[in-house]
Amino acid sequence: MxxxxxxxxxxxxxxxxxxxxxxxxxxxxxxxxxxIKSAETSKSDDNVANIVITADDLMKFNTNEIRVKAGQKVKLTLRHLGKLDKNVMGHNVVILNLGADLGAFAASAATQKENDYIPVGTQDVLVNTKMIGGGETTSIEFTAPAAGVYDFLCSFPAHFALMNGKFIVE
Ligand SMILES: [Cu+2]
Structure with a gap:
């Protein structure tokens, strides 16, 4: 007992x-x-950079710098923390190839609503997430390219002026 x-x-x-x-x-x-104020790189697996970027209804990313290593697997997640619809305050993350002109790309992208603001057949895009609205989240996975400083932006019309940054591959 x-x-x-x-x-x-x-x-x-x-x-x-x-x-x-x-x-x-x-x-x-x-x-x-x-x-989560800046893009965070998870150290749980050294060969995967787990990047989380947030955006809101004020047309801002929470960071203007992403750092990864060449050849590293990258999981890039975009979270739209706002409430506005994709048609009004859509956001995406587009990383441009080296040498691409940010302003020229953004101007061209702004005319491509039917293709989620990615110019059809463009050679300028390294990778891009889909366009999302408030409350949505989207992720892409890719392998980091050669070392260099790449531009990234949101390609929704006029957003690139505030929503841009550097994707730095070391
Ligand atoms: Cu945007």
């Missing part, structure tokens, strides 16, 4: 300990979400 009681006590302690652990983890998750 005494043994049974001991086992029961032990079980109680275990479940309390597990319960507490769970609570703590939730708090950590919540705080890590708040901290």
């Amino acid at each position: 005494k043994t049974l009681k001991n086992v029961f006590t032990l079980l109680m302690i275990c479940s309390i300990a597990v319960g507490c652990g769970g609570e703590k983890k939730k708090e950590e998750d919540a705080s890590s979400k708040v901290k």
